[in-house]
Amino acid sequence: MEAVKDITETAAVDLGDLLDAGDDAVVILEAGDTRLLAHRAVLADRSPVFAAMFAHDTLEASSGAVSIPDVGGPVLRQLVSYLYTLRAPQLPSTAPQLLAAADKYGVSRLKEECERQVAAQLTVETAAAAAVLAVRHSCSDLKHAALAFIKTCPFEVMATQGWADAMLHQPKDLIEVSRLLYDPPPKSRSLSAKERARRLVQAAKQRAVGELRALIAAGADVGAREVAAALLVAGADRGATTDVGGKTALDLARQNNHRRLVEMLS
Structure with a gap:
């Protein structure tokens, strides 16, 4: 009231x-x-x-x-x-554009309502645009929601037209989104070498791109890092060749005697 x-x-x-x-x-x-x-x-x-x-x-x-x-x-x-x-109008299809206009003209309450509407309709197709929108207009709640969503299905989101459009039209914002997605969490740096290697194998098996990048940055075993890097470069396509002598991820796994990765990639 x-x-x-x-x-x-x-x-x-x-x-x-x-x-x-x-x-x-x-x-x-x-x-x-x-x-x-x-x-x-x-x-x-x-x-x-x-x-x-x-x-x-x-x-x-x-x-x-x-x-x-x-x-x-x-x-x-x-x-x-x-x-x-x-x-606030209840028109989800125009919520992103209205959010941008509300931000431009300093209408904070409308901006907040548009944030909620955009976050409520996150899908594989809209997540990239929502994350870029959140970064560009400093929408913390929407940013957290979009990043959390993308982390649950990174390959699916990165394969959409929305990701391609962001790469073409908002490259700086998309770079910031990628940085936020893949910056290693602080706890990864305190893991033992054995634990990092174990987690890297598990992350590679699950195709968890963010976790792979975090563990590589945290200093996981060199041989396993090469395999994980190959997976990343190839977009987790286990049969694609890499820039390491034209070898596949499976080739690198065999070369470095990583039995579990060999089994996974075979």
């Missing part, structure tokens, strides 16, 4: 501001072919970015028209609707 009261009181204040706004009460928002009329008082009250824009001698303040780049018409409508109603 308290939340409803806060919204009602805020809306009443905004409506009161509109009464004394004069001829400059309305501004035109433009995104592509979409043009919306909105009250300056509402925009400024709900968005610190709009407030700063109208408070200074900017082109937008003097012309009465504001261009909204990188935001589609439907998303702009949803953003403006939220600024008036403080009710």
Whole structure:
């Protein structure tokens, strides 16, 4: 009930501001072919970015028209609707774009709600884009959710068009996602050499890419590391050749007398 009261009181204040706004009460928002009329008082009250824009001698303040780049018409409508109603739209398909717009205009509550919607619809196809979105817009909750999801099925996610698109269009963000996925946990560095080797064999058998990278970085047995590295380079394709003399992972396993890996790869 308290939340409803806060919204009602805020809306009443905004409506009161509109009464004394004069001829400059309305501004035109433009995104592509979409043009919306909105009250300056509402925009400024709900968005610190709009407030700063109208408070200074900017082109937008003097012309009465504001261009909204990188935001589609439907998303702009949803953003403006939220600024008036403080009710987040339940349209999961546009949640990522609306999150980006909310972040750009400093609408923190809408951004948080969009985070929850994106996290709730994580799939193999959407996980990469969600992780990149979280990194780019500093969404900690969404980042943790997306990374945890990817770790459960890394090969499936990396084989999707979403991962390929991120690699093409957001390479820096994807590099950060990869770093967060594969940085070795601190506990791995304290393992004994025998335990590291045992875990590396197990991780290779399970094709657990993150664990393989962590154990290699922690200094697992050289021979086993070569086999694990071969698996990683080959994308866990046990029959693919590597850059180590054109040998397969199975060749390296035999060369280094790793019986368990030989059995696994045979």
